[in-house]
Amino acid sequence: MKNSAFNIEKLRMFGIGFIIIVIVLIISLVGYRVQGGKDDDQDIVANNKNDMENIFTEIDKIITPQVRQPTAEEAEKYPLLTNIPALYIETEYKMSRITKEEYLPATYTLVYEDGSGIFNESMMMKGRGNFQWAMPKKPFTVKLTRDAPWLGMKSAKKWNLLGEYVDKTLLRNYLTFSLAIEAGLDNTLDWRFVDVFLNGKYNGNYMITESIQIHENRINIDKKTEGIFEIEAVYRHDDHRYCVIMNDDYHHIMYKKPEEDNIGLELKLENLEKFKVFFKEMEDSLSEGYGEYSKYIDVDSFVSWYLVNEFCKNYDSGFTSSCYCYIKDGKVYMGPVWDYHTCYGSQEVATCINPKGYHVSGSPWYGKLMKDKTFSQFVRDKWTQMRNDRVFEDFVDSIDNMINYMSDSIDKNFEVWPGALKESGLRGRKSKFTFDDEIEYLRNWIYDRIAWLDGEWYGK
Numbered sequence: 001m002k003n004s005a006f007n008i009e010k011l012r013m014f015g016i017g018f019i020i021i022v023i024v025l026i027i028s029l030v031g032y033r034v035q036g037g038k039d040d041d042q043d044i045v046a047n048n049k050n051d052m053e054n055i056f057t058e059i060d061k062i063i064t065p066q067v068r069q070p071t072a073e074e075a076e077k078y079p080l081l082t083n084i085p086a087l088y089i090e091t092e093y094k095m096s097r098i099t100k101e102e103y104l105p106a107t108y109t110l111v112y113e114d115g116s117g118i119f120n121e122s123m124m125m126k127g128r129g130n131f132q133w134a135m136p137k138k139p140f141t142v143k144l145t146r147d148a149p150w151l152g153m154k155s156a157k158k159w160n161l162l163g164e165y166v167d168k169t170l171l172r173n174y175l176t177f178s179l180a181i182e183a184g185l186d187n188t189l190d191w192r193f194v195d196v197f198l199n200g201k202y203n204g205n206y207m208i209t210e211s212i213q214i215h216e217n218r219i220n221i222d223k224k225t226e227g228i229f230e231i232e233a234v235y236r237h238d239d240h241r242y243c244v245i246m247n248d249d250y251h252h253i254m255y256k257k258p259e260e261d262n263i264g265l266e267l268k269l270e271n272l273e274k275f276k277v278f279f280k281e282m283e284d285s286l287s288e289g290y291g292e293y294s295k296y297i298d299v300d301s302f303v304s305w306y307l308v309n310e311f312c313k314n315y316d317s318g319f320t321s322s323c324y325c326y327i328k329d330g331k332v333y334m335g336p337v338w339d340y341h342t343c344y345g346s347q348e349v350a351t352c353i354n355p356k357g358y359h360v361s362g363s364p365w366y367g368k369l370m371k372d373k374t375f376s377q378f379v380r381d382k383w384t385q386m387r388n389d390r391v392f393e394d395f396v397d398s399i400d401n402m403i404n405y406m407s408d409s410i411d412k413n414f415e416v417w418p419g420a421l422k423e424s425g426l427r428g429r430k431s432k433f434t435f436d437d438e439i440e441y442l443r444n445w446i447y448d449r450i451a452w453l454d455g456e457w458y459g460k
Contacts, residue, residue, distance in 0.1 A: 063146060063147070064146060064147055064148060064149070064155060065118045065121050065146055065148045066118070067112065067116050067117060067118055068116060068117070068118075068119070069115070069116050070111075070115065070116070070117060070119060074109070074119050074120075075115065078109045078111050078117070078119070079111075080111055080113070080115065080195075081195045081197075081202060081409070081412060082195055082406070082408035082409040082412060083113065083405075083406070083408060083409075084113065084193055084194060084195060084205075084405070084406050084409050085110065085111055085112050085113055085117075085151055085192065085193075085194045085195070086110075086111045086194060086195045086196075086197065087108065087109075087110050087111075087161075087194045087195070087196050087197070087206070087208070088108065088109040088110075088111070088197045088200075089106055089107070089108050089123075089125065089142075089196070089197065089198050089199070090106060090107050090108075090199055090200070091104060091105065091106035091107075091125070091199065092105075094199075095138075095198050095199065098125065098126060098127050098138070098140070099126065099127055100126055100127040100128060100129075100133060101126070102126060103124035103125065103126045103143060104124060104125060104126065105122070105123075105124055106122075106123055106124065106125050106142075107120055107121060107122055107123065108120075108121055108123050108142070108144075109121075110148075110150060110151070110194075112151065118148060118150075121144065121145065121146070121148070122144075122145040123142050123143060123144045123145060124142065124143045125140050125141070125142045125143075126140065126141055127139070127140060127141075128140055128141040128160060131166070132162075132163065132165065132166065132341065135163070135165040135166060136165065136417065136419065136420075137163040137165040137203065137204055137417050137420070138163060139160070139161055139162050139163045140160070140161040141158065141159070141160055141161075141211070142158070142159050142160075142161065143157050143158050144157045144158075144159070145157075150192070150208060151192040151194075151208065152192075153190045153191075153192065153208075153210060154190065154210070154217035154218075155217055156210065156211065156213070156215055156217050156218060158211035158213055159208055159209070159210065159211060160208070160209045160210075160211055161196065161206045161207075161208060162206060162207040162208075162209060162341075163203075163204060163206055164205075164206075164207060164341055165417065165420050166341050166342065166346075166420075166423065166425075166426060167341040167342070167346065168420060168421055168423070168432070168435060168438040169399075169435070169438050169439055169442050170193075170205055170207075170410060170413070171399060171402060171403075171442070172312075172340050172341050172342075172343055172344055172346065172442075173191070173207055173209075173339075173340045173341060174191060174193075174207060174402065175312075175340075175344070175395065175398065175399070176308065176312055176314075176337055176340040176343065177189060177191055177209075177337065177340075178395070178398060179308050179311070179312070179391075179395055180304070180305075180308050180335070180336070180337045182386065182391045182394075182395070183304040183307055183308050183382070183386065184300065184304050185301060185304040185305060185308065185334075185335050185336070185337065186301065186333070186335065187218070187219050187326075187333075187335055187336045188335065188336050188337060189209045189210040189211075189212070189336050189337075189338070190209070190210050191207055191208060191209045191210070192207070192208045193205060193206070193207055193208075193402075193406055193409065194206055194207075194208055195409055195412070202412065202416060203416065204412075204413040204416050204417055205406065205409045205410060205412070205413035212228060212256075212257070212324060212336055212338060213228075213257060214227075214228060214257050214258055214262075219257075219326055219328075219336075221326060221327070221328045223257070223258040223262060223263055224263060224267065225271070226326065226327045226328055227255055227256075227257060227258065227271065227275065227326065227327055228256050228257035228324065228325075228326045229244075229253050229254060229255055229256060229275075229324065229325050229326065229327075230253075230254045230256050230321075230322065230323065230324055231246075231251060231252070231253055231254070231319050231323040231324075231325065232251065232252055232254060232319075232320065232321045232322075232323070233250060233251055233252075233319065233320050233321065234249075234250055234251065234252055236320065236321050237252070237254070240252065242254060242255040242256075242268065242272055243255070244272070244275055244276050244279045245276075246279075246283065246364055247280070247283050247284075247364070248364050250364075251319050251364055253275075253279055253325075255268075255271070255272055255275060275327070278296075278327070279332075281296065282296035282297065282332060283364075283365070285297075286365060286368040286369055286372075287368050289372065289374070290372065290374040290375065293369070293372075293375075295331075296331060296332060297331055297332045297333075298328075298331045298332065298333045298334075299375070299378065301333040301334045301335055302334050302365075302369065302375075303375070303378045303379055303382050304334075304335075304382065305334035305335055305337065306334075306360060306361075306366055306369075306370075306379060307379055307382055307383060307386075308337060309337070309360045310358065310359065310360045310361065310453075311449060311453065312340060312343040312344050313343060313344070313345070313351075313352045313355070313359050313360075313449070314339075314340055314342070314343035314352070314359075314360075315342060315343075315347055315349050315350060315352045315359070316339060316342075317343075317359070317360050317363075318350070318359055318360055318362060318363045319363040319364055319365070321339070322338045322339035323363075324336055324337075324338055342426060344442055344445050344446060344449075345427075345441070345442070345445035345449075346426055346427065346442075347426045347427065348426065348427050348428055348430065353427065353430065355445050355446075355448035355449040355452055356448070356449075356452045357452075379457065380457040380458075380460045383453060383457040383458060384457065384458050384459055384460075387454065387458055392450055395446075396443065396446060396447070399439065399442070399443060403439065410435065414435060421433055421434060421435065421438075
């Protein structure tokens, strides 16, 4: 039956609810003991404290799926394919039934490198992405029934599965996320590589990432007064209900999180009007010097985001799409970085295939900021510091390190998706058609980019 996963989960949640009620009663009794024992021996208080700690430990085990060793049957059913973790997703639907618009029920098993894992947990899944969704190897968003700390990442329900079909190296998102961390950009998404099985069939190497969301373990802001925004060119979207129009009338700042369901339509619209005023003042300040724009923006995050995106020369980072920011404590913070499968010379568009020249500095906000002597000096100083700290040497080394780590998974991936290496839509005649040639192209482009930016920024 299609609803069997829901029925099982209802029974599970009923059981959890019953247990929590019992625990609450126990907590009340413990509290009574503490209150009644005020004049008793201090050992009683210590014992009560231990009781409380044990109770909350048990609650955590109920709420959060535990990583454990598999049974013999589970170990046989969910083996590791290579040396990296494996994610098994099973649904009663055919994979062709999965769309971007509707979550469908499924179960998952996540097997860690040592064979332990999280087994047979409920979740929902749907497709994700625009350009990537049109590819044969589909990306997905999954929403777990219970928060879980997948592969050592901070616990949450929502996760992304990126197939990286158009990136023949499989590494461009990984490299950019890693660089953002080295640049000190807060709230950069964590990630892990896994082998993914869909309804028992191997579907390739995927990158699991955290989701961009308001959450205590993600972007920890007040959903009632603050928000997460995506900057995008007007032509890229049809729904303009929750948009702040930039001064150039060509770009929108989309009020993405929290969603209407989380805070209600009235508060969503009320906040939108406040954000329109705020962003107008913020944009005006960008031409008025550090003393003014520093009242509205977190300068460090703007510097770090710009450096990462100018370095990788990502086309969308020119405020075309997927440029995220958030408001916290009365200021705009840039980030998290997102969507980098066509950067580092991977796409022949605008000037992005050329390792020389600027791209992001032509965007609305950075066009103003990079003309400001103080801000542009911050960028040059940041670049010089990172070069002196050998960040980019480690960055290049990480390419081979990651290839060595998951070489078997890479080979298996292209056995399933050989057509990915034959694609030429992004670079045309400059395309490479083997994994090794693509890696060499990536590495050489990065070396050339570093050399050019050194000439522009290093020690200047």
